């Protein structure tokens with residue numbers, strides 16, 4: 001764009017990924033950046049998901065930034081606490097003036113002549129930036145089912161990530177569709193309030209008690225007084241997650257241990273033998289995302305709650321029809337049907353060198369070196385990209401990705417070159433390694449469950465196959481030979 005000013009870094013998305021990128025840039029001494037966020041506030045996942053009972057599944061001292069420790073009141077933070085945390089990190093690092101809230105990025109297009117991306121936004125602006133960091137998340141675009149009759153429903157219907165706060169559920173007949181990580185939080189939270197709650201389950205998940213509790217005042221005081229203790233506790237949580245990780249090995253002892261733990265939990269927490277049978281999965285632990293919930297199973301014992309172990313096949317004006325053809329009337333239909341994680345970067349168009357659209361480059365197999373860079377898309381970085389989901393705390397994974405991006409940007413600036421790009425062979429090697437690791441993983445395509453990890457051709461495109469420590473080491477060591485600067 002001749003004559004126009006060229007910006008430094010455009011960060012797209014103001015969730016924890018965008019915030020991590022912004023702070024890492026500042027810490028590297030790079031302060032020429034902007035964060036585009038379509039919502040009116042930071043937080044991403046924790047801004048969008050406001051359903052009753054929403055909270056994180058993993059311990060908060062691990063699910064927080066290494067550079068922004070917090071005096072967490074509970075082992076697992078609630079959604080309002082996490083939203084507040086996002087706000088407070090934005091304040092602490094003075095990021096607010098860098099945010100452009102309410103602005104959606106529509107496209108980024110590489111321009112060979114200027115060595116910049118043209119960034120087009122929903123407010124009609126077009127600006128040039130030397131670098132782009134995409135932080136638009138993995139679980140950001142809701143998945144709406146295509147059941148026949150959906151638009152004929154006379155009650156109220158909404159997706160869990162678009163919770164309608166105007167709707168009072170008191171005394172209503174409510175149908176929750178889905179029994180994944182979100183539904184198991186909503187069901188116990190709304191059961192005492194509604195007249196009748198039907199929970200539709202297509203396929204059960206392996207559920208383990210979460211063990212959430214408030215920290216005692218003494219524990220909190222110790223963490224405040226001795227920050228090294230808190231760091232040690234965080235480190236211990238990551239170490240323990242390494243043991244859990246072994247359970248993904250199908251033939252291993254840990255796999256059996258996790259199954260037994262979950263089976264014992266079913267036996268002790270659920271009264272009705274028919275419900276116990278219905279919630280018992282027939283596939284290996286770890287095939288689907290493991291579910292952490294301490295109050296879901298006990299809630300199924302309530303007289304006003306019914307588990308319907310059937311998928312939905314149709315919606316009528318009065319309710320839903322299950323796979324067996326039985327109609328269930330409902331006033332409110334809550335779609336706990338998840339997101340569209342395999343459609344990476346569907347939120348905006350990315351055009352790289354020679355006018356290549358990233359979706360054409362990917363076809364049915366979204367792939368990126370370490371999940372972050374893609375050959376032919378210079379100076380472009382993806383956070384929470386292909387095959388990075390897992391590794392315990394996504395915040396930790398996001399920090400590693402932001403570090404890869406910021407180190408590369410700093411190298412471009414230090415070497416006074418125009419661009420950084422990825423050797424195609426480095427990407428192909430990385431993908432082959434990921435595929436080899438995932439072939440032994442409980443989430444493999446043929447392990448026998450429905451999960452959200454696979455693209456239509458069957459490639460697992462979302463999951464990181466090893467622990468966070470392995471990711472950490474690879475992110476520190478591999479970019480040196482995989483990235484080229486000129």
Ligand SMILES: Cc1cc2nc3c(=O)[nH]c(=O)nc-3n(C[C@H](O)[C@H](O)[C@H](O)COP(=O)(O)OP(=O)(O)OC[C@H]3O[C@@H](n4cnc5c(N)ncnc54)[C@H](O)[C@@H]3O)c2cc1C
Pocket residue numbers: 012013014015016017018036037038039043044045046049055056057058063103104105106135136137138139140182347348383384392393394395398
């Ligand atoms: C209900 C739920 C529970 C979860 N629980 C856990 C958990 O227990 N542990 C865990 O590790 N992870 C969990 N996750 C995953 C969670 O998404 C990540 O931990 C993390 O919050 C992802 O941050 P992000 O910034 O990458 O993406 P997001 O939080 O999704 O943020 C992306 C941001 O990009 C913005 N955006 C998207 N497109 C555009 C555009 N074109 N222009 C401008 N802005 C755009 C969005 O508005 C959003 O604010 C959970 C996810 C969900 C949905």
